[in-house]
Structure formats: structure tokens, C-alpha cells
Amino acid sequence: MSLFPPPLAGALGAGGLIPFLATSAPVQLVLPFDALLKPLRSAIGRPSLNATELQVTYGCMILSFLGAPHWGWALSSTAAPRGVTAFRLIWGVTPALIAWPLASTPAPTSLDALSAGLGLAYAVDAAAWVAGQTPRCYLALRTPLTLVAILSLQSNRDRWRNKTVD
Template identity: 40%
Template sequence: MSDRVPSAALWLGAAGALPFIALALAVRFAPVPGNFVAETLLTGYGTAILSFMGGVHWGLAMRDHRPWQYAASVLPALYAWPALWLSAETGWLYLGAGFALLLAFDFWAGLRGWTPFWYARLRPPLTLAAVGSLLFAALLA
């Protein structure tokens, strides 16, 4: 098995990190009302992406026929949803914790061969971008 991250996954994953970075910077540096719009969008984007990341495990469950993996795949979406009702700063910290927990689960799944070998190389920098952006926004907003 190759540990090389497919170029499409690498580039598209990096493209998906850009809104986290741009929105976190806008939260901090955009004038009112732009920073309020960025706050709302950052929470929404974080919620959507954490939910999307759970979908990875749905796809793997369909491939490998592991019923419990279907259940695990919906947990990120169920976890992320309350962030939409929390204060912006609390929601960003909450989402950051969710991304960190999902990364730990992804490593655990990878050690058991349930994810492609390269997936463990792709996830840390993308998680760092997401969590770092959410922390930046939460601590400096």
C-alpha cells in the first residue's frame, strides 16, 4: 500500500482549509458588519465540514460492511450541530475539540486498516488548519 496522498485529495483538502483561514482572519480584522458575517460563516462552515468528515466513515462502512461504522459516521454531524446555537467563541472551541476528537478516531481507525494508509498523512495538516483557525478566531475575536 502506498502512503502517498493522492494529489486530488491533497489539493482539494487544502482548498477546503482556505475558508477556515480566510474566515478566521475576517473575524479578527474585518470591520463591522463584515466581522459579524464572518463569525456566522465560520461557525456554519466548521459545522458543515465536521459533518462532512463523518461522511468519510459512511463511505468506508459501505465499502467494508461494518454496521457500527455507519453509526460512528453520523456522530460528527450530531456533535457539530449544537455549535450553531452556542456563542461564536464557545462554538469555535467546541468545533475545534470535535475536529481533534475526529482526528484521534481517524488514527485509531487507520491503525486497524479501516482507512487508506495515506489518510493518516492527510488529516493532521488539515486538522491543524481548521483547529488553528477556530482557536485564532476564538481567542482573538
């Protein structure tokens, strides 16, 4: 198998960065994101909804998703040692358990904790890749996606540094 991900996987991964990038601080400087949110705020009855909250919510969904490949690999491999399979099944649910409370945690704590969670998921995936327990192309896909996601989250950190968020 190639070191490069299939084109569709690369395209879908890149597309998955759109919500991170669209809600990042640099894009919010040029795109009137808060004005664009006005109809959504009215529709759902959340007058305080902001781009950072949407970014964190999306990031929590992505973090939860990152455990899923480990379940797939654990359930599809009968040759893996029992300890590897057990770790994969346990790790497979761990990102969702990390993300769950972060969806309700105010910024900047949510931005930092979510960035750390994405970093941890990447470290686990990198260790599995080094051990030969993932497809060869997996880390080539994950590396830029994780880097852009974390940088996008951290770009919003300064907005919230001195604010009290309810």
C-alpha cells in the same frame, strides 16, 4: 497504496482550508473581512453577521462531512467484522450530531466545542488508520487539514473571550 494522498485529494483538501484561513484572526487583521461582508449582511438581512460566525458554520459543515468516509467504508466492505461495521455506521452520523447545535452556539463556546469535535473526529480516524481500516494515505491528508482548521478556529477565541454575543 501510497502513504501520500492523490494530488487532487491534496489540492481539494488544501482548498477546503481557504474558508478557515480567510476568517481566521490573523487574516482579519489585514483583510477587511467585515467590510466585505456588508453586501451579504444586507442581502440576507443579518446585520450582525461576522467572520467568526461564517467560520463556525463552515467548520460545522466540515465536521459533518468527516463522518461520511466511515459510511462509505462500512458499506463497501463485506469483509469487516459486524462490530466494526456497526461502529462505522454509528460514528458516520455522530459528527453531524455534534456539529448541528454548534452552528447556533455563540463564540467562544462554539469555537472550543468545534475544535474539540474536529479533534475527536481526528482521533477516531487515527484509531481506524492504526487498525488498518482506512487507506494508508488518509491520515497524511487529515493531519495538516485538522491542525490548520483547529488553529484557525482558536485564533478567533481571544476576540470573544470578554464579549457577550447574542
